[in-house]
Amino acid sequence: MSVLKYPFDNAYILKKKRSIKKELLAKENFIEKKIAVMSGSTIGEIEKILELFLLDYGIKPEFRVGGYNRYYEELMFDDGSLAAFAPDFIYIHTSNKNIENLPVPQDTAEEVQAKLEKEFAKYKAVVEKALSYGAVVIVNNYEMPFYRMYGSKDAVAVQGVVNFTTKLNMMIADYIATKDNVYLNDINYLSALVGLDNWHNLENWYLYKYALSVDKIPDLAFAIAKIIKSALGKNKKSVVLDLDNTLWGGIIGDDGVEGIAIGNEQPAGMSYTEFQSYLKKLTGLGIMLNVCSKNEEAIAKQGFTDRKEAPLSVDDFICFKANWEPKSINIANIAKEINIGEDSLVFIDDNPAEREIVRQSLPTVTVPEVKSPEDYIKAIDRAGFFEITSFTKDDAKRNEMYKQNAQRAAAESSFTDYTDYLLSLNMTGEIGAFSTAHCERITQLINKTNQFNFTTRRYAQSEVEAIIEDKTNYISAYAKLVDKFGDNGITACFIASVEGTNANIDLWVMSCRVFKRHFEYAMLDYVIGKCKEMGVKTITASWIGTAKNVIIKDFYESVGFEVTLDTETEKRYILNIPEDYEVKNKVIAMEIV
Amino acid sequence: MTREDIFAQLTEIFQDVFDDDEIVLTDDTTADDIEDWDSLEQINLLVAIEKQFKIKFQLADVSNLENVGAMVDLVEKLVG
Numbered sequence: 001m002s003v004l005k006y007p008f009d010n011a012y013i014l015k016k017k018r019s020i021k022k023e024l025l026a027k028e029n030f031i032e033k034k035i036a037v038m039s040g041s042t043i044g045e046i047e048k049i050l051e052l053f054l055l056d057y058g059i060k061p062e063f064r065v066g067g068y069n070r071y072y073e074e075l076m077f078d079d080g081s082l083a084a085f086a087p088d089f090i091y092i093h094t095s096n097k098n099i100e101n102l103p104v105p106q107d108t109a110e111e112v113q114a115k116l117e118k119e120f121a122k123y124k125a126v127v128e129k130a131l132s133y134g135a136v137v138i139v140n141n142y143e144m145p146f147y148r149m150y151g152s153k154d155a156v157a158v159q160g161v162v163n164f165t166t167k168l169n170m171m172i173a174d175y176i177a178t179k180d181n182v183y184l185n186d187i188n189y190l191s192a193l194v195g196l197d198n199w200h201n202l203e204n205w206y207l208y209k210y211a212l213s214v215d216k217i218p219d220l221a222f223a224i225a226k227i228i229k230s231a232l233g234k235n236k237k238s239v240v241l242d243l244d245n246t247l248w249g250g251i252i253g254d255d256g257v258e259g260i261a262i263g264n265e266q267p268a269g270m271s272y273t274e275f276q277s278y279l280k281k282l283t284g285l286g287i288m289l290n291v292c293s294k295n296e297e298a299i300a301k302q303g304f305t306d307r308k309e310a311p312l313s314v315d316d317f318i319c320f321k322a323n324w325e326p327k328s329i330n331i332a333n334i335a336k337e338i339n340i341g342e343d344s345l346v347f348i349d350d351n352p353a354e355r356e357i358v359r360q361s362l363p364t365v366t367v368p369e370v371k372s373p374e375d376y377i378k379a380i381d382r383a384g385f386f387e388i389t390s391f392t393k394d395d396a397k398r399n400e401m402y403k404q405n406a407q408r409a410a411a412e413s414s415f416t417d418y419t420d421y422l423l424s425l426n427m428t429g430e431i432g433a434f435s436t437a438h439c440e441r442i443t444q445l446i447n448k449t450n451q452f453n454f455t456t457r458r459y460a461q462s463e464v465e466a467i468i469e470d471k472t473n474y475i476s477a478y479a480k481l482v483d484k485f486g487d488n489g490i491t492a493c494f495i496a497s498v499e500g501t502n503a504n505i506d507l508w509v510m511s512c513r514v515f516k517r518h519f520e521y522a523m524l525d526y527v528i529g530k531c532k533e534m535g536v537k538t539i540t541a542s543w544i545g546t547a548k549n550v551i552i553k554d555f556y557e558s559v560g561f562e563v564t565l566d567t568e569t570e571k572r573y574i575l576n577i578p579e580d581y582e583v584k585n586k587v588i589a590m591e592i593v
Numbered sequence: 594m595t596r597e598d599i600f601a602q603l604t605e606i607f608q609d610v611f612d613d614d615e616i617v618l619t620d621d622t623t624a625d626d627i628e629d630w631d632s633l634e635q636i637n638l639l640v641a642i643e644k645q646f647k648i649k650f651q652l653a654d655v656s657n658l659e660n661v662g663a664m665v666d667l668v669e670k671l672v673g
Contacts, residue, residue: 011644014637018612044633203652204636214640 004056005368006383010218013049020052030060031232036087036135037063038071040094041211049217053225057234068209071098072122075129087135089231091224092126095187095211096142096165103159105149112158120171127175127182136231137182138224141169143191143212146200183227183389187212190223226384236287236366236385237340239279240331242349243293243300243322247312248272249373253295257302263309271373276311278377283316286398287386288338290319292330292347297322318402327354328361337409338402339512346385348376401513404485422518422587425483429519431526432593434468434476434493441490442478445509450548452492452510452520454541454555459495459507473498475530479523481514481588488514494523496539503531505541515551521584524559526592528581538576545569559584594672599646599665606641610634620662646672 001024003012013020037043037050043065054061064085066074071092074082096102100122101115123139130137145154145161154160169188176184191199194216201213212220229235244251249261249268261268262276279289289312293300300322304314314320318338321330327349335342343364349355355367368379380386408425415421434442443461450456459467467474477494480487491511496503510520531539541556543549545568553571557563561573600618607616611629624630630638639655642648642664648671658664 011641015606015609015641016612018610022612042633045637203650203655206652207655208632208636210636214636215644 001056004053004222006222006379008218008222010215013052013218014045014215017048017052021048021055024052024055027055027058030055030058032060032062033088033228033232034085035061035063035089035091035228036066036082036085036133038066038075038090038092038130039068040071040092040098041069041205042209043068043093044208044210045214045217046093046221049221050224053218053222054228057225057229059225059229059232059234069098072126075126078133083133087133089228090130090133090135090137091185092130092137092139093211094140094142096145096161097205097211099142099168102145102161103164105159107159109158112164116164116167116171119168120175123168123172124175127179131179131181135181138185138227139176139182140185140187141172143187143199144196146196146202180390183231185223185227187220187223190219194219222384226387227389230384230387230389235344235387236346237344238288238290238318238334238338238346239282239380240290240292240334240345240347240365241279242327242351242354243291243295243303245350245373246293246348246376247276248303248307248310252299252303257299257306260303260307262303262307265309268373269309273309273311275373275376278380280311280316282386283399284396285386285388286396288318288399288402289316290321290334290338291317292321292327292334294324294327295322315403318399318406326357326361328358331358331362331365337406339405346380348380400486401488405513407485408483419587425485425517425587427481427483427517427519427588429482429522429588429590430480430593431477431523431590433471434464434478436465436468438478438490439464439468442493445490445493445511446507449509449511450546451512452508452515452552453546453549454508454543454552455506456544456546456549457507467495475503475527475534475536477523477526477530479519479526481517481519483517492519492523494527496527498534498536501535501537503527503534503536503539505539508541518585518587520555521559522588522590525583525585526590528577531577532581536577538574541573541575543571543573594669596665596669599668599672602645603642603661603665603668606638606645610637610641618661620660620665622661623659642668648672 001020003009003020037047047063047065051061064087071094099119101118103112103115127137127139142165144165148154148160148162150157150160154162155166157163173184176182199212199216204210204214241247249272250259252260262272263269264273283289297320301314304310304312319334321334323330331345331347332342335345342362346366346368347358348368348370350370358365359367366385368383370376370379411424412421415424439461443459443464446459467476475496475498478490479492480490482488491514493507493509495507496505541561543553543556556573561575563571564574565572604616604618607618608614611627616627639650643650646668648668654667658667
């Protein structure tokens with residue numbers, strides 16, 4: 001909803017919250033989440049405005065709001081009601097009003113140190129306890145005080161509250177960095193962003209015990225909502241960029257490659273250079289960049305190849321669409337080619353008419369209002385499209401892997417025979433029983449794979465470890481795939497439990513990156529080989545239907561299994577292993593380890 | 594600004610905040626007359642009034658506003 005998009009009008013949101021909510025609730029397909037809000041000061045409007053931003057992200061919250069300033073008691077000594085509520089998220093709304101022992105000028109350095117340790121210990125105990133409810137915990141750090149006894153020296157003197165708050169925030173940051181499922185809501189940065197004089201409002205504090213100015217509540221609520229939507233996997237994944245007057249100044253087709261503004265020689269060039277540098281950094285976070293521009297492709301590319309001052313190069317883009325087709329068609333094609341939803345795209349274009357057309361024809365693509373190049377970074381940053389809550393090695397490599405996929409797609413289209421194409425990939429693989437070294441990746445793969453997943457059974461790391469130990473009752477397999485474009489890493493796992501002469505496939509998952517590469521055949525060949533070694537004669541298997549695994553509904557019969565049960569939601573199979581089983585994979589050189 | 598002007602603008606604010614176009618304000622209207630008007634909404638009203646009239650309330654001004662009439666008086670005084 002546009003009134004909730006950055007930059008929003010705080011006063012308008014506060015005033016119109018009831019009618020905004022009504023309008024948001026008219027939408028459908030919400031994810032429902034339970035959120036416990038723990039109070040260190042008045043919550044009232046914070047809950048109501050947070051609800052608006054969450055609804056706008058497609059998340060329908062059920063709130064449980066704690067008693068006024070009872071966050072400590074309610075978390076530490078729950079009467080059972082918080083546990084019974086079973087929150088998905090716990091937001092702990094504390095501020096520097098909740099620091100019990102701030103330093104005073106009369107304190108010795110040792111006394112200040114003791115206060116610091118005491119505050120941190122309390123903070124840590126609260127977070128640990130909050131985690132024990134099995135929820136994702138969101139917790140504030142501390143904002144700077146509204147007055148300073150020492151003036152600037154408050155940052156230096158150990159008795160200074162600025163110095164104390166800085167140290168405490170650092171201890172909190174270091175602590176949270178080591179924890180899973182705890183996310184910091186950085187109100188120290190947020191209050192600086194809106195200005196401390198705007199953040200602190202003593203009337204609101206004395207009268208209503210709001211720890212921040214009421215008219216800044218939308219900023220706070222938006223910050224919390226961004227963390228929640230990120231934790232729920234609702235971040236954007238990719239940026240689609242116009243070129244002329246978006247990535248450089250001027251029109252390359254008219255002004256020529258030497259005529260466009262880029263580089264640090266003149267002010268206009270500097271603003272575009274900084275924006276390109278920002279985008280380059282985004283790729284380091286796994287965000288994919290694409291071009292969608294009305295231009296001749298060869299000329300457009302010169303803007304990167306012939307202007308060495310440009311921080312971005314042609315290789316930084318996954319899709320480069322410079323042509324005269326309508327942008328909405330190009331953008332829809334980009335989504336298809338990199339295989340992500342249109343709702344994961346952010347489109348940046350300086351031209352208001354282009355923005356409007358894309359909004360009209362592709363309503364799920366996010367199209368921020370951008371004014372001039374010096375505002376572009378801010379428009380992306382503040383909106384929190386790419387708010388990071390967790391970051392894995394896979395995320396860092398995502399760009400590279402998608403680029404390889406695009407190359408594979410291009411290679412595929414040049415072959416008429418699919419087997420020829422597969423052979424041209426020069427694939428090699430590695431397969432073997434689960435081992436401790438791969439345990440973490442195996443567990444991650446099992447728990448996040450939804451498409452090629454026959455049973456959608458989830459395993460904790462401890463269960464995977466148990467299977468590693470037990471080699472007589474289980475056949476397990478992990479598999480890696482490498483091709484001429486790159487290493488896909490471990491992309492498939494398999495677990496079967498052996499009883500007598502039958503093995504039942506409990507789990508089989510494969511990453512969608514390696515679908516249809518005969519990798520599934522290579523795995524089946526390996527498993528059948530293992531069965532023969534162990535004297536297993538039959539294999540039973542099942543497909544349990546979910547919203548996402550329809551793609552493999554008919555897989556087992558395609559590889560020779562017999563159907564023993566066939567319903568809409570579940571299928572069961574059996575395979576009598578033939579004596580003369582012929583290996584199915586003829587395109588991947590597999591190494592058994 | 595006349596009292597009538599202030600009344601008209603206040604009515605609009607109340608209608609927005611409570612999302613109810615039927616609200617009619619008089620000098621004697623109090624929190625008892627409007628279902629959702631509690632202490633939390635009171636501050637929302639005050640923030641909206643400050644923005645609308647570009648004024649700033651002081652702590653002593655707003656601690657005991659008895660009814661809408663008192664609000665109008667206060668706005669009238671601050672708008673000057």
